[in-house]
Amino acid sequence: MKVYPECLPCFALQALRAANQATNNESLKWEILVEASRYIATFQPGMKPVEMAEIIYPMVARKTGVPDPFETIKHETNQQALALYPFFKALIAESKTPVKTALKLAIIGNSIDFGPPQNHHKDLKAETLATLHEPLTIDDTETLSSRLPRASALLLIADNSGEIVLDRLLLETIHSHYPDLKITVAVRDVPIINDVTLADFKEAGFPASISAVSSGNKTPGVILGKASREFLDIYAAADIILSKGQGNYEGLSDDADERVFFLFKTKCAIIARHVGVKEGAMIVKQGGGK
Amino acid sequence: MKVYPECLPCFALQALRAANQATNNESLKWEILVEASRYIATFQPGMKPVEMAEIIYPMVARKTGVPDPFETIKHETNQQALALYPFFKALIAESKTPVKTALKLAIIGNSIDFGPPQNHHKDLKAETLATLHEPLTIDDTETLSSRLPRASALLLIADNSGEIVLDRLLLETIHSHYPDLKITVAVRDVPIINDVTLADFKEAGFPASISAVSSGNKTPGVILGKASREFLDIYAAADIILSKGQGNYEGLSDDADERVFFLFKTKCAIIARHVGVKEGAMIVKQGGGK
Numbered sequence: 001m002k003v004y005p006e007c008l009p010c011f012a013l014q015a016l017r018a019a020n021q022a023t024n025n026e027s028l029k030w031e032i033l034v035e036a037s038r039y040i041a042t043f044q045p046g047m048k049p050v051e052m053a054e055i056i057y058p059m060v061a062r063k064t065g066v067p068d069p070f071e072t073i074k075h076e077t078n079q080q081a082l083a084l085y086p087f088f089k090a091l092i093a094e095s096k097t098p099v100k101t102a103l104k105l106a107i108i109g110n111s112i113d114f115g116p117p118q119n120h121h122k123d124l125k126a127e128t129l130a131t132l133h134e135p136l137t138i139d140d141t142e143t144l145s146s147r148l149p150r151a152s153a154l155l156l157i158a159d160n161s162g163e164i165v166l167d168r169l170l171l172e173t174i175h176s177h178y179p180d181l182k183i184t185v186a187v188r189d190v191p192i193i194n195d196v197t198l199a200d201f202k203e204a205g206f207p208a209s210i211s212a213v214s215s216g217n218k219t220p221g222v223i224l225g226k227a228s229r230e231f232l233d234i235y236a237a238a239d240i241i242l243s244k245g246q247g248n249y250e251g252l253s254d255d256a257d258e259r260v261f262f263l264f265k266t267k268c269a270i271i272a273r274h275v276g277v278k279e280g281a282m283i284v285k286q287g288g289g290k
Numbered sequence: 291m292k293v294y295p296e297c298l299p300c301f302a303l304q305a306l307r308a309a310n311q312a313t314n315n316e317s318l319k320w321e322i323l324v325e326a327s328r329y330i331a332t333f334q335p336g337m338k339p340v341e342m343a344e345i346i347y348p349m350v351a352r353k354t355g356v357p358d359p360f361e362t363i364k365h366e367t368n369q370q371a372l373a374l375y376p377f378f379k380a381l382i383a384e385s386k387t388p389v390k391t392a393l394k395l396a397i398i399g400n401s402i403d404f405g406p407p408q409n410h411h412k413d414l415k416a417e418t419l420a421t422l423h424e425p426l427t428i429d430d431t432e433t434l435s436s437r438l439p440r441a442s443a444l445l446l447i448a449d450n451s452g453e454i455v456l457d458r459l460l461l462e463t464i465h466s467h468y469p470d471l472k473i474t475v476a477v478r479d480v481p482i483i484n485d486v487t488l489a490d491f492k493e494a495g496f497p498a499s500i501s502a503v504s505s506g507n508k509t510p511g512v513i514l515g516k517a518s519r520e521f522l523d524i525y526a527a528a529d530i531i532l533s534k535g536q537g538n539y540e541g542l543s544d545d546a547d548e549r550v551f552f553l554f555k556t557k558c559a560i561i562a563r564h565v566g567v568k569e570g571a572m573i574v575k576q577g578g579g580k
Contacts, residue, residue, distance in 0.1 A: 005319035005323050006306060008302060008323040008324070009299060009302035009303045009306050012302045012327070015299070016295065016298075016299050026294070026295060030298075033298040034298070034330070034331050034333070037298060037327040037328070038328075040324070040327040041327040041328045
């Protein structure tokens with residue numbers, strides 16, 4: 001997905017949120033917003049939004065001397081989701097369609113996102129109770145489910161902290177039905193926004209049977225052209241790729257084939273319009289322009 | 291009031307809204323937002339927010355060739371408010387404290403404001419019914435009322451189209467009690483956002499006893515240092531000055547003496563914080579740091 005004009009002010013707002021996380025110094029915030037505006041004035045229409053994020057967020061980290069402004073939020077949301085692990089596990093255990101329920105929960109978990117400026121901190125339990133029985137607006141779950149019995153390797157490209165605990169539950173649920181499936185989770189190479197890094201993967205308590213790989217990207221969304229060799233090999237070998245969140249959709253939507261399933265909640269008007277759904281929609285969307 | 295760091299992304303959003311009003315051309319919108327970012331990168335901490343508006347909005351007009359992107363909205367809101375004139379007049383007629391009710395209505399009218407990006411089109415009748423009996427968060431109405439019998443000249447500095455019809459009702463109500471009071475309404479010198487110009491003053495149907503003057507300012511809020519001689523003479527001679535809206539508060543708050551009463555609804559978090567109230571608060575606030 002290419003950037004839209006609406007994304008430009010959004011990156012100024014994102015710089016502001018990151019600055020507010022990192023510092024109380026008003027004149028430093030001013031400097032950061034001036035610098036963000038300078039960068040935004042150089043952005044090109046062909047860029048992907050996540051490529052802009054790769055410029056904005058490290059600038060805030062550099063100017064404030066705070067390498068990971070969302071570190072505390074990430075830890076807190078991981079711990080909150082871990083505390084709810086038994087609650088989520090029970091919902092899946094009680095379900096007649098456990099994989100489907102686990103998929104829905106992993107999408108609800110995607111509401112924990114500090115990228116979109118209008119998206120605020122969510123009470124994950126309240127969010128779950130409110131939206132668990134809402135239908136998916138785009139629902140390629142059946143196609144995804146039908147591919148699982150034939151699959152040898154599954155790659156989940158993670159998005160946000162907190163959400164990663166629900167990804168763990170989804171993958172554990174899938175693994176319990178398909179124990180021979182080789183499962184890998186791709187994480188960001190460096191901290192950016194509240195995205196999952198290797199440290200968050202570890203904090204989420206994945207079983208040893210599920211391994212992690214860095215995408216090699218410093219963007220808050222995978223871009224194949226800038227990904228590491230190791231990641232690209234796993235991507236190429238996967239039979240099913242679960243791409244979580246808006247950032248990975250931005251990065252992958254133009255390149256994704258039919259092995260890719262985008263799982264996310266739309267949290268900005270522009271992405272919602274690009275997908276063709278309303279803001280707040282939950283979707284499981286197969287790639288490959290089928 | 292000086293600009294805050296939070297105002298910088300806000301002006302990018304304001305450029306976007308004005309661009310959306312003026313054109314459907316996506317690449318032109320891109321150009322406008324890039325240009326807005328270039329300007330924003332040059333803004334100085336000592337500026338007033340309305341001085342930034344004076345740079346951003348004319349740029350959008352110049353790039354799109356649409357001198358007044360909010361022209362249709364202004365006309366529509368004027369006509370909608372005029373259609374409700376009998377409804378508002380009846381509310382004042384039924385009131386035991388007509389001037390106070392007319393003041394409240396003039397503040398409710400201030401909700402019609404296309405500057406703050408989060409503030410959207412309001413149903414003026416619904417807004418009135420919902421908020422007419424809400425208390426003012428800052429209420430210097432008694433001080434204002436006590437000055438009316440001794441006053442010879444009153445100046446109202448107008449803010450928005452639509453709202454201007456409620457300003458007319460307020461001034462007519464005051465005039466009916468104090469027929470000797472000389473009343474003048476100051477309007478913007480040129481179209482900017484949905485602010486009142488001489489054309490809007492005329493559309494609002496003021497009686498001949500109330501005259502209009504241009505402030506001489508091209509900002510969406512009066513700045514004394516840049517105002518016309520004619521306006522400054524009327525300002526100096528006035529016993530009571532009613533300053534409507536956020537823009538006039540931004541422009542005047544540092545200079546206002548105790549003759550000035552700021553009448554507005556807070557529609558942005560930064561101004562609300564500066565005033566010391568919550569967003570959405572209705573206030574009648576005397577100037578002069580009393």
